[in-house]
Amino acid sequence: MREAAEPTERERDPEAVSKFVEGFAAQLVEAGMQRMPARVFAALLSSDSGALTSAELGARLQVSPAAVSGAVRYLAQQHMVSREREPGSRRERYRVHSDQWYEALTNREAVLKRWESALREGVTSLGEDTPAGRRMAETLAFFEFVDGEIVAMMERWRVHREERFGRR
Amino acid sequence: MREAAEPTERERDPEAVSKFVEGFAAQLVEAGMQRMPARVFAALLSSDSGALTSAELGARLQVSPAAVSGAVRYLAQQHMVSREREPGSRRERYRVHSDQWYEALTNREAVLKRWESALREGVTSLGEDTPAGRRMAETLAFFEFVDGEIVAMMERWRVHREERFGRR
DNA sequence: CGCTACTTTCACATATTTGTGAAGTTAAGA
DNA sequence: TCTTAACTTCACAAATATGTGAAAGTAGCG
CATH class of the missing domain: 1.10.287 (Helix Hairpins)
Incomplete structure (x- = not known):
């Protein structure tokens, strides 16, 4: 089960996406949120599907699985993302709802x-x-x-x- | 010009006051505020006059003038306290308004x-x-x-x- | 003009936070 | 039941933040 097997998202300019993610995350950090949760949240917000796996997040943000895990735990506690088990896989997806x-x-x-x-x-x-x-x-x-x-x-x-x- | 010369505030149970200050400050910290600004703000809120000098704050919170200075600068930037120069003294007082x-x-x-x-x-x-x-x-x-x-x-x-x- | 009471700034030691690699845990699929 | 992909936990190193003492700046008052 390779990463590339999931073209969940037709890719837009990754440059622009990353710029938004980092910029928005910086604003959240300034407002008191921890860095990594802020980055993860911004990444989810900017994804078309609104849901990404741990591996996808790690790849986009250039961080370890451990960091993703910690950030996601925090966000879930704050009710800012929800976790979904993909049926038939051991992957988990983290989702933002627009509400x-x-x-x-x-x-x-x-x-x-x-x-x-x-x-x-x-x-x-x-x-x-x-x-x-x-x-x-x-x-x-x-x-x-x-x-x-x-x-x-x-x-x-x-x-x-x-x-x-x-x-x- | 001694400290003791200013009984601005009839003293209540300093124990209780301090307990409130530290407790409320802790809540503010948990909400993302830095520790020292939170403590200073709570101390002001719990003072009868609603305004204290740097020295008074230092004494109540057991911190150095430098720490008070930094905290107060932050709070003033956030518009959470206002500074007043006491006329006829080089002391400055920091005030919370209830609004x-x-x-x-x-x-x-x-x-x-x-x-x-x-x-x-x-x-x-x-x-x-x-x-x-x-x-x-x-x-x-x-x-x-x-x-x-x-x-x-x-x-x-x-x-x-x-x-x-x-x-x- | 000093003198001195008060405040601010700065360099630094200490504490806290943050992210990592590696080991540990869980559960899907054979 | 075993294998192994995926996630989590943990100890630690690196980065940041925090508060201090000491030196420097400001401004009343004589």
């Missing part, structure tokens, strides 16, 4: 929740009648507000998207 | 903008008629949508906040 960003955003919400609970503790332990307590209470209220807004926003997005791109 | 989070969010918007332009390049260079191009175009549309929503959301927050906390 994967919702999952990623949802995950950000988990971060917000943790901030909120830390703030709640802070308000309690510093006292809600102190200036610091009041500031933290307001901050907390802000996050709670944002939580709710995000849910509503995603609903509006689904509608907007259907109008613009049609139902999937 | 500082808006600024921070606004800054996140700058990140989104950069993602958008990277995606736009990707769509162009990979071709908008390819599957990958279409996926990226949809992703781009999502971010553009989010941009607009955030602006609207912040307006709603201002209203909500005024109802709940009164005008500042």
Whole structure:
């Protein structure tokens, strides 16, 4: 079972693809994402099929299987890619859905929740009648507000998207 | 001009304060922020005055002036603290506003903008008629949508906040 | 104009992160 | 059941990031 046996993807200018991958990954890194997960994610995003095997990723990004494995584990935890076992092969494919960003955003919400609970503790332990307590209470209220807004926003997005791109 | 000459803040249980500071900072770190900026920000948030000098920060966090300087520079760039020169002293105070989070969010918007332009390049260079191009175009549309929503959301927050906390 | 209180910059030692090769594990197919 | 392709784990070397002390810069105040 050779690599070349899978022309899953008619090749475009690999130069251009690579340039996009590295550029986009750099932006993600700057926003706080680790380098390798960022590169893997960008590579998937730029692939026509939206799904690549470990070997394909390794080849495109010039990294070892170990590096791919680590990156993919991270991305899967963050719900940014899903894994699929190809039936009848021991290969695994890693896929981005175009709506994967919702999952990623949802995950950000988990971060917000943790901030909120830390703030709640802070308000309690510093006292809600102190200036610091009041500031933290307001901050907390802000996050709670944002939580709710995000849910509503995603609903509006689904509608907007259907109008613009049609139902999937 | 001694340190002790400024009882800006009636002291609460320093134990509890420190526990909050380290806990909240840890959450911020986990979300991608560097350790020292996170600790400084948490310390400011938990102070009654909402503003501390470099020396006070150094003392509370047990770090050198150099570390405070670096952290504060970063936070100011991110618009998460503002600097104020105390008139009649060469001390500087670093302040959090309770609405500082808006600024921070606004800054996140700058990140989104950069993602958008990277995606736009990707769509162009990979071709908008390819599957990958279409996926990226949809992703781009999502971010553009989010941009607009955030602006609207912040307006709603201002209203909500005024109802709940009164005008500042 | 100094003097000196405060802040910033810089070189460096230390800690942390990152990616690799190689060994280990799993499961498809004979 | 055995073989072996494919993925994962692990110990380690290299690259990065982090915080410090010390030196250099700034700006109030006499």
